[in-house]
Amino acid sequence: MVDNSKTIFARPESMTENVTHYCPGCTHGIIHRLVAEALDDLGVRERTVGVAPVGCSVLAYNYFNCDFLEAPHGRAPALATGFKRLRPDMIVFTYQGDGDLASIGGNEILHTANRGEKITTIFVNNAIYGMTGGQMAPTTLPGQVTTTCPSGRNLTDTGYPLRVSELLSTLATPAYIERVSVHTPMHIIRAKKAIRRAFEYQIEGRCFSLVEVLSTCPTNWGMTPSESTKWLNDNMVPFFPLRLFKEPETTA
Amino acid sequence: MAKILMKGNEAIAEAAIKAGCRAYFCYPITPQTEVAEYLAKRMPEVDGVFLQGESEIGVGNMLFGAAATGQRAFSTSSSPGISLMQESISYMAGAQLPVVLVNIMRGGPGLGGILPAQSDYFQSVKGGGHGDYKLLVLAPSTIQESVDLMMLAFHLADKYRNPVLIIGDGMIGQMMEPVEFPENYKEPPLPDKPWALTGASGRKPQIVKSLFLDPLMLEKNSQILNEKYEQMKKDEIRFELYKVNPKNEILITSYGTMARICQTAIDDLEERGISVGLFRPVTLFPFPEQQLFKEATRKNIRAVLTIEMSMAQMHEDVQRVIMGKTPTEFFGRTGGVVPSPEEVIDQIVGLLDKYSGKKNTKRSSSKSKKA
Numbered sequence: 001m002v003d004n005s006k007t008i009f010a011r012p013e014s015m016t017e018n019v020t021h022y023c024p025g026c027t028h029g030i031i032h033r034l035v036a037e038a039l040d041d042l043g044v045r046e047r048t049v050g051v052a053p054v055g056c057s058v059l060a061y062n063y064f065n066c067d068f069l070e071a072p073h074g075r076a077p078a079l080a081t082g083f084k085r086l087r088p089d090m091i092v093f094t095y096q097g098d099g100d101l102a103s104i105g106g107n108e109i110l111h112t113a114n115r116g117e118k119i120t121t122i123f124v125n126n127a128i129y130g131m132t133g134g135q136m137a138p139t140t141l142p143g144q145v146t147t148t149c150p151s152g153r154n155l156t157d158t159g160y161p162l163r164v165s166e167l168l169s170t171l172a173t174p175a176y177i178e179r180v181s182v183h184t185p186m187h188i189i190r191a192k193k194a195i196r197r198a199f200e201y202q203i204e205g206r207c208f209s210l211v212e213v214l215s216t217c218p219t220n221w222g223m224t225p226s227e228s229t230k231w232l233n234d235n236m237v238p239f240f241p242l243r244l245f246k247e248p249e250t251t252a
Numbered sequence: 253m254a255k256i257l258m259k260g261n262e263a264i265a266e267a268a269i270k271a272g273c274r275a276y277f278c279y280p281i282t283p284q285t286e287v288a289e290y291l292a293k294r295m296p297e298v299d300g301v302f303l304q305g306e307s308e309i310g311v312g313n314m315l316f317g318a319a320a321t322g323q324r325a326f327s328t329s330s331s332p333g334i335s336l337m338q339e340s341i342s343y344m345a346g347a348q349l350p351v352v353l354v355n356i357m358r359g360g361p362g363l364g365g366i367l368p369a370q371s372d373y374f375q376s377v378k379g380g381g382h383g384d385y386k387l388l389v390l391a392p393s394t395i396q397e398s399v400d401l402m403m404l405a406f407h408l409a410d411k412y413r414n415p416v417l418i419i420g421d422g423m424i425g426q427m428m429e430p431v432e433f434p435e436n437y438k439e440p441p442l443p444d445k446p447w448a449l450t451g452a453s454g455r456k457p458q459i460v461k462s463l464f465l466d467p468l469m470l471e472k473n474s475q476i477l478n479e480k481y482e483q484m485k486k487d488e489i490r491f492e493l494y495k496v497n498p499k500n501e502i503l504i505t506s507y508g509t510m511a512r513i514c515q516t517a518i519d520d521l522e523e524r525g526i527s528v529g530l531f532r533p534v535t536l537f538p539f540p541e542q543q544l545f546k547e548a549t550r551k552n553i554r555a556v557l558t559i560e561m562s563m564a565q566m567h568e569d570v571q572r573v574i575m576g577k578t579p580t581e582f583f584g585r586t587g588g589v590v591p592s593p594e595e596v597i598d599q600i601v602g603l604l605d606k607y608s609g610k611k612n613t614k615r616s617s618s619k620s621k622k623a
Contacts, residue, residue, distance in 0.1 A: 016457075046453035051317070052461075061459045067449040069320050070461035072343050075313035078305070082317030082325070083449070085301045086275055090451060108313070111306035 012036040014045045018062045025218035025225025027182045028056060031124055032063050034188070035095070038196040039066065042203060048091040049083060051076040053100040056130040060095050074105025077112035080119040091202060093120040098139040099129045102162050106138075109168070113208050116173040120198045121208075123164060126215040127236060134220030138162040141235055146220070165212045165245050174207045174248035181214035181242055183229040190242075207248040214240055255430040260395045260420065261286035261328075263431050264354055265294065267402035268326055270433050273352070274300035275325035277314040279307060279333060282366040283422040284356035287328040301325075308333040312340030319349040320460045322448025324406050326352040330422075331360050331372050334380075341415055342381030346462030346473065348447070350409035352402070353387075354418045356425035359588040367588025368422030370508060373565035376419050377537040384474045386481045387417040388488065389536040391507045395429035401534070403437065408488065410442045412480050419536070421561055423509045423590070484538045491540040494518065496529035498552050501608075502600055503578075505531045505544065505570050506559040510591070514559055517596035528600055536566070541573045548574045554607040555579040559596060562586050579607065 011017065014036035022028045039045045048066040052058055054073035061068035071079045076094035084092045101109050101123050109121065128146055129135040135148040139161050143152040153161075165179045176198055180191035191213055198209035214236050216228035223231060258266070265287045268276065276295060278288040288304065295302035301318070305311035311327055318325035329337060334355045344351055355376065359369035376389045388408055392398040398420060405416040449458055464470035494515055496503070506514045511532040518528045531547050533540050548556045548570075556578050558567040564582045571580050583599045585591045 047451040049320075049449050049451070058463060061457070061461070065457055066452050067457050068459045068461075069317060069449060070347075070459065070463055071316070072313065072339050075309070075316075075340070078310045078313035079317030079320070081303070081305075081310075082275075082277065082314035082319075083321055084317075085303060085314075086318050086321045086323050086325070107306055108310055111310065 012040045014039040014065050016063055016065050020063055021059060022056065023219040025216060025228055026056070027215045028124065030182045030188060031122065031191070031213050031215065032060065034182075034192045034195050035093070035122055036064060037192060038199050041196060042199055044091045044199070044203065047089065048093070051080050051083075051092065051094040053094070053096040055097040055100050057095055057097060057124065058131070074100050074103070075108055076100070077105065077108040077117070077119070077121065081112055081115070081117050084117060084119050088118065088205070091199065093122060093199070095122045096124065097130065098123070098125045098127065098137045102138040102164050109164070113168045113175055113210065114171050114173050116175065116208050118202050118205055119208060120202045121210040122195065123210055123212040124215045125164070125212055125240065126217040127161070128217050128220050130217050130220055134217075139164075141239055161239060163240060165210070168210060169245040176201045176207055176209040176247050177212075177245040179212040179214070179240060179242050179245065181232065181237065183214070183216065183232045187242070201248065212240070214242070255432045257428055258395065258431050259286060259426065259428050260398055261356065261425040262290045263395050263399050264328065264402050264418075265290040266433065267399040268352070268406070269294060269298055269300070270437055271324070271403040271406040273324040273326055273406055274298060275318045275323060276301065277303050277305055277311045277318070277325070277327045279305050279311050279329065281330045281333045283358060283425045284328050284330045284354070286425070287354070308336035309339065312337035315351050316340045316344050316349065319344060319351045320449045322445040322450070324352075324410075326354070326406075328354040328356065330356050330358050331369075332363060334372065334375070338381035341387070342383050342385060343462050344415050345381075345385035345387065345477065346383060347460050348413040348477070349415070349460065350413050351415050352405045352409055352418070353415060354402070354420070357419055357421050359586060365588045366422070368509070368590055369561050369586055369588055370421050370510060371562040371565065371586055372419060373536065373560070373562060376417055377539070377569075385477055386537050387415050388412065388484055388538075390416065390418045390490075391534060391536050392418065392420055392424060393508050393511050393532065395424070395427060396431050398424055399431050399433060403434070407439045407442070412484065413447075414480055419508070421508050421510070481538070488535055489538050489540045489543065490534035491543055492532045492534060493547070494530035494532065495522065495527075496531065496547060497527065498550070499527035500529040500552055501526065501554050502528045502603055503531055503548055503553045503556045504528060504559055505533070505556060505566070507533050507536065507566065510559055510561050513591060513593055514596055517593040517600070520593060520597060521600060526600065526604065533566075539569050539573070544570065544573050545577075549577045553578055555581050555603050557581045557583060557599060557603060559591065559599070560584045561590060
């Protein structure tokens with residue numbers, strides 16, 4: 001008998017077989033997979049070092065099948081800078097949440113982008129602190145309820161949510177910056193293209209690259225997974241528009 | 253190699269190059285900025301990495317990333333900057349990364365001042381950052397010793413997979429003295445670095461981390477660190493004795509350039525028939541506990557006098573070690589004020605009055621009266 005079966009879906013080599021600790025409906029797992037697929041597609045797994053943040057994805061190194069460094073809260077871009085400067089032949093990426101990158105690590109990401117470090121940042125924005133149990137993040141939407149803004153985010157007291165991709169796009173240093181989402185299969189396909197492109201820019205030694213990925217947090221948003229994807233689409237996408245902000249070719 | 257006249261900060265920079273270090277991260281702060289200025293020119297000549305970071309927080313973490321490659325890397329700063337690096341230092345100690353740090357100390361607390369001080373002793377030897385960890389701490393007293401200890405520091409960092417800190421007061425950074433760099437510098441064999449992140453090619457992925465959510469694993473990590481510190485206590489204690497002999501009435505303990513000022517005072521007193529010895533710790537951690545106890549508790553020693561450019565920090569270790577077996581006294585100036593030899597002499601004379609029960613004013617110097 002001829003075996004006509006063929007594999008149409010499998011675990012990327014860049015992912016381990018470990019079961020993730022992420023909550024049901026959380027999109028970290030999808031984003032991990034997209035990064036792993038990009039590393040596989042580009043054939044760079046064996047020369048890649050990831051830098052894990054502090055937050056829900058602090059244990060990312062349990063799920064990626066490549067070398068990893070674990071950074072203090074917010075400092076992943078600084079670690080990535082030090083590593084990449086000594087090993088420009090290696091591929092270095094940071095994987096950071098919005099509390100990590102946009103709040104405590106605001107200075108590190110700003111200056112890493114501005115120096116044009118040849119690294120890739122995967123910025124996962126779910127508008128809340130996940131690991132510590134749902135506190136207000138710099139990206140929390142106006143009126144959004146969290147444990148530290150129980151009446152909803154008050155713009156008079158806390159300002160507006162920080163739009164990181166827009167902010168970093170104002171820098172004169174060439175970069176690739178795109179915001180994507182993973183709340184529908186169509187968005188996942190687009191996100192995969194952006195993540196792959198971000199790594200390509202690094203492999204070519206061209207520029208700093210950052211992909212902001214809008215992500216869900218059903219547990220701390222207090223919603224079901226399907227309510228979460230709808231909430232993301234209806235509330236986050238209007239405030240954090242999905243688009244390409246900058247690429248090195250178009251930088252003035 | 254012939255001796256050359258160099259400023260301390262520049263000598264420290266060149267010593268790192270001579271020790272094979274090709275990566276330096278910095279943020280400007282007085283009084284150590286000349287290290288950065290020197291290496292901005294020198295690192296490119298040896299195809300090394302020079303990078304000015306956005307803050308000492310950034311710099312400490314760049315060093316963290318650089319050290320994970322397994323290559324030698326270092327940074328220098330001064331007191332307030334070293335405070336900002338404590339986060340990364342704690343992480344690097346926890347993750348067992350070998351790096352070298354230099355603190356050219358200025359007066360504190362807060363923004364303090366920019367003149368020489370030794371007021372970061374506690375921060376250096378008692379932790380500095382959070383968690384159960386120690387740095388191996390070296391304290392040079394001359395520019396030549398700064399060069400020698402700087403080169404040794406890279407070796408010790410690799411030997412123990414632990415951050416090594418050199419602390420010098422502002423004078424160490426700013427003073428010029430003749431120095432000699434070793435020719436054909438060779439180090440004893442060092443262990444391999446299988447922990448370095450080089451890419452998971454032909455091996456399983458490696459992780460450099462300090463997170464251990466399982467309390468038994470975290471305890472184990474602390475035990476592994478502690479075993480290294482115990483080994484340092486056995487093998488790495490360094491100190492120097494100056495004019496220590498059975499005629500000594502007083503034993504001074506002092507480190508860094510303060511110890512050199514004490515030597516001048518000791519020479520002066522000797523001419524007047526007052527015998528004083530000096531015990532100078534070179535490693536502040538590990539502290540030369542048994543050696544100091546032995547010298548401090550000899551029958552001829554009436555009192556031990558700790559002299560520092562701080563408000564009695566190392567003095568707490570001196571008291572801890574001597575355990576009341578010999579009277580301990582302290583003299584210090586701080587805030588950037590450097591005690592003069594005459595002030596030291598006056599302290600000694602005063603102590604002899606106190607502990608011999610008779611006036612020693614005849615033996616005090618005319619110089620000291622002027623001062």
